[in-house]
Amino acid sequence: MRALWRLDRPVGVEEVRSELPARQQGAYTTIQTILTRLAERGLVGRKREGKAISYRAKVSEADYYSRSLRETLALASDDARRAALAQLVGDLDPGELDEIEALAREVATRRDR
Numbered sequence: 001m002r003a004l005w006r007l008d009r010p011v012g013v014e015e016v017r018s019e020l021p022a023r024q025q026g027a028y029t030t031i032q033t034i035l036t037r038l039a040e041r042g043l044v045g046r047k048r049e050g051k052a053i054s055y056r057a058k059v060s061e062a063d064y065y066s067r068s069l070r071e072t073l074a075l076a077s078d079d080a081r082r083a084a085l086a087q088l089v090g091d092l093d094p095g096e097l098d099e100i101e102a103l104a105r106e107v108a109t110r111r112d113r
Helices: 002-007 013-019 028-040 061-074 078-090 094-112
Strands: 044-049 052-057
Touching: 002 013, 002 052, 013 028, 013 052, 028 044, 028 052, 061 078
Parallel strands: none
Antiparallel strands: 044 052
16 A cells, blocks of 8 residues: 555556565565455555556545554543553654644534534
8 A cells, every 4th residue: 555655646566566665575466466455445446458457546545544543443442542542642742743733623623514
């Protein structure tokens, strides 16, 4: 997914593969299988272009991690969820915290509409 987010356009298997760190550049067919599975999960879109298939992320990096955190925290008790979120927020530097507060206000404004 990181490779697709970085590239931010429809790309073929080989381009995704070349974008990966050397230690993760598996066989072409391995990368193709992973992209197919990501497409089946709705995370990646794929489009046939002649004989080739291009792939593109369907979800942003922020949405992906937000959904992952939400799903993980949904399994936790209320106390554990609040403690985990407090710990994450507590690890932010002051500048990041200001950005998070501004983003939270934007989300609240959209939600109240």
